[in-house]
Structures are given as structure tokens and as C-alpha cells.
Amino acid sequence: MPQNVFPLPQNAPPSARPYTTPSRRELLRGAAALIALGPLAGCATAGGSPSGGATASAGPVTKDNPLGVVAKDPLEVVIFKGGYGDDYAKFAGRLYTERHAGARITHAGMQNVGQVMQPRLVAGDPPDVIDNTGAGRLDLATLVADKQLRDLTPLLDAPSPDDPAVKVRDTLLPGVVAGGSYDGTPYVLDFVYTVWGLWYSSSLFAKHGWTYPRTWAEMLTLGDEIKKEGIAPWTYQGKFPEYMNDPLLTMAAKAGGMEMVAAIDNLQPGAWRHEGVKAALEAFAELAGRGHILKGSEALSHTEAQTAWCQGKAAFIPCGSWLESEQAKVTPAGFDMVVGATPRLSESDKLPAGAIQAAASESFVVPAQAKNPAGGQEYLRLLLSRQSVRKFAELTSAMPVVKGALEGLTLSSGLASVGKLVGAAGQDAFAYRFRTWYAPLAKAVDDATGELLTRRIDPGQWTDRVQKAADAVAKDSTIKKYRRS
Structure with missing residues (x-):
């Protein structure tokens, strides 16, 4: 979804408010042609991408905190603010702060994600979560090759927020995990099930x-x-x-x-x-x-x-x-x-x-050099909660990747037709x-x-x-x- 382009927001430090939104001003249209930013020269760092079972958090892993989040650690979230907006992402952030008392989130909604994030990745100072979407998105294959992304296996194997007996991976529609995997390792969580057709x-x-x-x-x-x-x-x-x-x-x-x-x-x-x-x-x-x-x-x-x-x-x-x-x-x-x-x-x-x-789209990643990787993966776990995905569907008239997310909702004409196409296609998607x-x-x-x-x-x-x-x-x-x- 190519969009207008905005400059780098000022990432204000966490304030007394649980959820902060940096200011921004609109630039001229035009940079959406940056479909691929090319190799991230000098990006690979000595640390590389952590192993699948590791988390960098010092927090205790408990039934209610399966990823070991340290609530006092700031969390920075960058969201592509395109056709879906970013209200749904703010809602997931509120779920995070409700679950982890004292947590502070800095939220940035933008449209030129790649242009803004590339220099931060090169500098080893990325946010904790990036929604890498839009025409100016970063090249995911290059990020994987440069070991810039964290293995999301801990997230996928964690208990789902709604049923601790079910792993996060088992709440997702078929093909979602595979679509975000490279050589069998999941580095990308795609959040929206996108159908292409003629409107x-x-x-x-x-x-x-x-x-x-x-x-x-x-x-x-x-x-x-x-x-x-x-x-x-x-x-x-x-x-x-x-x-x-x-x-x-x-x-x-x-x-x-x-x-x-x-x-x-x-x-x-x-x-x-x-x-x-x-x-x-x-x-x-x-x-x-x-x-x-x-x-x-x-x-x-x-x-x-x-x-x-x-x-x-x-x-x-x-x-x-x-x-x-x-x-x-x-x-x-x-x-x-x-x-x-x-x-x-x-x-x-x-x-x-x-x-x-x-296919699943709206690609969320946790950078390998994120300062709060446990928080980043916990944010994504809560983004996939039933409460969150239903809010997303209501706000955006779009289908999330979680099974049964649309059940019981009053659907718009477009979203209803998407659901019918998916049902009619069956395995032929x-x-x-x-x-x-x-x-x-x-x-x-x-x-x-x-x-x-x-x-x-x-x-x-x-x-x-x-x-x-x-x-x-x-x-x-x-x-x-x-x-x-």
C-alpha cells in the first residue's frame, strides 16, 4: 500500500503517560518508489540474531509472564500508518500496559518505514518492534541475511493470551508461520490475512x-x-x-x-x-x-x-x-x-x-539489536489476542491472521466478500x-x-x-x- 511520506518523528522518551505518540509533519509525496533499499551496508553486528530459545530479558518467566518481560524497561513500537491506520496498534499497546504495570511505550506511526528505520538499524539503535510495511519497506531477505532480525520461536511457542493451553503458533491461520520463515526459522510475524482480487x-x-x-x-x-x-x-x-x-x-x-x-x-x-x-x-x-x-x-x-x-x-x-x-x-x-x-x-x-x-501481510519484526526484545515479542503476543484482533477487524474492515477472529462480528460489505472468497478458495489460496x-x-x-x-x-x-x-x-x-x- 504505497502511501504519502513523513519525516523522521522525534522519539520522545517515555513520559508520565503510559502511551506516548511523537509529533510529525507531512512532507511532499514521492518517496514511495523505494520498494527495496538494498543491502544494509555495515548492518550486521557482532551479536547477530539470537538463538530461537533465547530472550535477552532478565525478568522471571512465569505463567502470567511467559516471555520474561521487565515492566520498567521502555518499549518502542514503530507502526506503518497506511490503510489500516495505527489505532489498532495503540490498542494492543494499552493491553500491554494493563498487563505489565508501570510499562511505558513510545509509539510512532509513519509511512516511510524503510527510509526512517534503515539508518537506525545501521547504527545499532533500532526500536523494539517494527511494522515493516508499505512501498518504502525494508528488504526482509536482506535483514535476515544480515542477521538483523530476532528469531520469533519464543513468541510462537509461548502460550496464547486467551488460552494458556494453546501455543501462539496454533492460533494462526495455515501458512502464516511458514510465510514469515526463512530456511525454516520464523523471523517475521505477518498480522493481516490479505486477499488480492478485483473490486x-x-x-x-x-x-x-x-x-x-x-x-x-x-x-x-x-x-x-x-x-x-x-x-x-x-x-x-x-x-x-x-x-x-x-x-x-x-x-x-x-x-x-x-x-x-x-x-x-x-x-x-x-x-x-x-x-x-x-x-x-x-x-x-x-x-x-x-x-x-x-x-x-x-x-x-x-x-x-x-x-x-x-x-x-x-x-x-x-x-x-x-x-x-x-x-x-x-x-x-x-x-x-x-x-x-x-x-x-x-x-x-x-x-x-x-x-x-x-497471504499474510503487514510484517512485524523484532530487531536483533532491540533493547527490549522480550517486550517486543510480548507486544506481538498481545497483538494476536482475541480482544486485539477483533478490535482490528472492527476498526479496519480487514481480516487478521488469527483463527475465528471474525466470528460473531457484523461485517461490512467488503470484509464479508473477503471472507466468502477465502471460504470458497479453500486450499486453492x-x-x-x-x-x-x-x-x-x-x-x-x-x-x-x-x-x-x-x-x-x-x-x-x-x-x-x-x-x-x-x-x-x-x-x-x-x-x-x-x-x-
């Missing part, structure tokens, strides 16, 4: 009698009908073409299957030349060629494109499930936004129509890993898609550029490689 106004569709398309041929036919009503079929967040890569790569996965997805993530030679990728590229090139994209979309920021969509200028927009929350202030009454699964290319696709690209493993490759894919949608390159040129970037990563001995099955 539309159900009231607009009902008004015109339109039916959501299941195949790409149906999408193009519907697009022609939409144009007759003076509405653009699509818009997208043109300044951040990664948004359009979500449906493009979802469609490729449906056509090529999970073997193709694994080949791409594993940097296999020629993986980007798979017929599934080729077919998806040709489909999106046709979308642009037929004039189905709102004119000028390539120059729009994410908020500008999404606002145009809310204003009825376009019928579809690709986005993750944070969209409803991000657009809450500008969505007109009765708009009733919902999300649909990306259409298949054909009935012969290897994955079913209901397959979705979904998947995610690419190359974006978090290999930031240079992710940037190459984004840049090429931006060129494709403006018709400056064709599908063949897109493939050549991306395959070249993948081959370069594969040959670069300085980049740590990961594998998926």
Missing part, C-alpha cells in the same frame, strides 16, 4: 444488471458493455504498477498451476517464459489495447485511482483487502464495495475459478514468494508491467526484461537464495 461496486452492478465475469473472455465482453454506459471498465494505481501485477500474476498462476509458481520463485531458467505467463500478458495487453483502462490511470497515485473508482469513473480496480479501510472516508453511501476472484483465462486452467492470491525474497526482481516485474499497460513494450519484451532480471538474481552470489516446494 467493484455491487450496487452499480445491480443497477445495470451486470454479472461478475468468471473468464477473461467474459471480462472483455462486459468491458464493452460498461463502456457504453460512459464508464471506464478498469482503472489502476498507475504510479505503483505492482497493483496490476496482482491480477496479472494470479491469472498466470491459474493457467500455469503451482508448478509454474514454484519455478518462478525458485529462479528456474526460463520460468518467466511459461505459457501461463505469456497468456496472462497477452490478456492484459489486450485490455489496454481495447481501451478498457481509464485514460490517465498511469499517472495516478493509489489514492487518486481509488478515489476515481469510488466516484464511479471506472467499474473495476485491482487491490488487496485493505482497500475498504483505505477508502472509508471517501466511499459514498450505498457504494457497497466487494471483491471478486480474478477471472480465469479458460476452463482448461490448472487452478479452479475460485483460486485466489492470498496461494502466494508468490519472489517479491519478498528478491526485491530487485520484484522491481523489474513492476517496471515492466507499467510499460506494458502504457503499450510502450509488448508481452515478448516484458518477458525478455523480466527473465533477464531473474537470471541476474540467480547468478548473483551475493544474494541469498531460497526455495519453495
Whole structure:
């Protein structure tokens, strides 16, 4: 979720108030293009990342304090203040101060997390918790390789706040722990279960009698009908073409299957030349060629494109499930936004129509050099409590990674549709890993898609550029490689 950029907040020391928020002022837009900040030169320290069972706290480990928190130790929390805001994180902080009498938390909500946090990591002075999210996020793979992140095994093996008989790891949805692990070690806790798809106004569709398309041929036919009503079929967040890569790569996965997805993530030679990728590229090139994209979309920021969509200028927009929350202030009454699964290319696709690209996101980490690592992991444990995740869902209309978090809640149209997609997909929910493993490759894919949608390159040129970037990563001995099955 690319956002505006703010300068470094002044990290005021803990005060008499249990929870403090540093002041900040808004800067000009623009630095969101920092998708990867590159290696943290000089970051690795002699201490490295502590072992899985270790905590740096001197506090006693008890039934009520399983991570050995020392309440008097200050806790510093940095949160990406994007589409979800940061009120939910402050709520978790209050749970922390209620449980640990006398605790003081310094809270900073910001949007240029990587730009602000990189120099602090280099200096060996990081906060205790970082929500490493947003277009300017730090490269997690580099942080892991430089031993800048703490192993979260103690957190995952700790008793959950709501049922001491159940470990934290066993309260999480399938795939959450694996998604935050590198070579089997969990360094990242992803807090939000994100679903990517195509968003539309159900009231607009009902008004015109339109039916959501299941195949790409149906999408193009519907697009022609939409144009007759003076509405653009699509818009997208043109300044951040990664948004359009979500449906493009979802469609490729449906056509090529999970073997193709694994080949791409594993940097296999020629993986980007798979017929599934080729077919998806040709489909999106046709979308642009037929004039189905709102004119000028390539120059729009994410908020500008999404606002145009809310204003009825376009019928579809690709986005993750944070969209409803991000657009809450500008969505007109009765708009009733919902999300649909990306259409298949054909009935012969290897994955079913209901397959979705979904994964845990909003990546929380505890730096290896954090001054209060026990407090950092305890904060995350309480963030995953039932009270906390239900508050998050109520505040943000988004799905947390904890099982049963939405049960009994009154859901908005968007969040209800997300839940339906997840239920319908079942085991056919998947995610690419190359974006978090290999930031240079992710940037190459984004840049090429931006060129494709403006018709400056064709599908063949897109493939050549991306395959070249993948081959370069594969040959670069300085980049740590990961594998998926």
C-alpha cells in the first residue's frame, strides 16, 4: 500500500503517560518508489540474531509472564500508518500496559518505514518492534541475511493470551508461520490475512444488471458493455504498477498451476517464459489495447485511482483487502464495495475459478539489536489476542491472521466478500514468494508491467526484461537464495 511520506518523528522518551505518540509533519509525496533499499551496508553486528530459545530479558518467566518481560524497561513500537491506520496498534499497546504495570511505550506511526528505520538499524539503535510495511519497506531477505532480525520461536511457542493451553503458533491461520520463515526459522510475524482480487461496486452492478465475469473472455465482453454506459471498465494505481501485477500474476498462476509458481520463485531458467505467463500478458495487453483502462490511470497515485473508482469513473480496480479501510472516508453511501476472484483465462486452467492470491501481510519484526526484545515479542503476543484482533477487524474492515477472529462480528460489505472468497478458495489460496525474497526482481516485474499497460513494450519484451532480471538474481552470489516446494 504505497502511501504519502513523513519525516523522521522525534522519539520522545517515555513520559508520565503510559502511551506516548511523537509529533510529525507531512512532507511532499514521492518517496514511495523505494520498494527495496538494498543491502544494509555495515548492518550486521557482532551479536547477530539470537538463538530461537533465547530472550535477552532478565525478568522471571512465569505463567502470567511467559516471555520474561521487565515492566520498567521502555518499549518502542514503530507502526506503518497506511490503510489500516495505527489505532489498532495503540490498542494492543494499552493491553500491554494493563498487563505489565508501570510499562511505558513510545509509539510512532509513519509511512516511510524503510527510509526512517534503515539508518537506525545501521547504527545499532533500532526500536523494539517494527511494522515493516508499505512501498518504502525494508528488504526482509536482506535483514535476515544480515542477521538483523530476532528469531520469533519464543513468541510462537509461548502460550496464547486467551488460552494458556494453546501455543501462539496454533492460533494462526495455515501458512502464516511458514510465510514469515526463512530456511525454516520464523523471523517475521505477518498480522493481516490479505486477499488480492478485483473490486467493484455491487450496487452499480445491480443497477445495470451486470454479472461478475468468471473468464477473461467474459471480462472483455462486459468491458464493452460498461463502456457504453460512459464508464471506464478498469482503472489502476498507475504510479505503483505492482497493483496490476496482482491480477496479472494470479491469472498466470491459474493457467500455469503451482508448478509454474514454484519455478518462478525458485529462479528456474526460463520460468518467466511459461505459457501461463505469456497468456496472462497477452490478456492484459489486450485490455489496454481495447481501451478498457481509464485514460490517465498511469499517472495516478493509489489514492487518486481509488478515489476515481469510488466516484464511479471506472467499474473495476485491482487491490488487496485493505482497500475498504483505505477508502472509508471517501466511499459514498450505498457504494457497497466487494471483491471478486480474478477471472480465469479458460476452463482448461490448472487452478479452479475460485483460486485466489492470498497471504499474510503487514510484517512485524523484532530487531536483533532491540533493547527490549522480550517486550517486543510480548507486544506481538498481545497483538494476536482475541480482544486485539477483533478490535482490528472492527476498526479496519480487514481480516487478521488469527483463527475465528471474525466470528460473531457484523461485517461490512467488503470484509464479508473477503471472507466468502477465502471460504470458497479453500486450499486453492496461494502466494508468490519472489517479491519478498528478491526485491530487485520484484522491481523489474513492476517496471515492466507499467510499460506494458502504457503499450510502450509488448508481452515478448516484458518477458525478455523480466527473465533477464531473474537470471541476474540467480547468478548473483551475493544474494541469498531460497526455495519453495
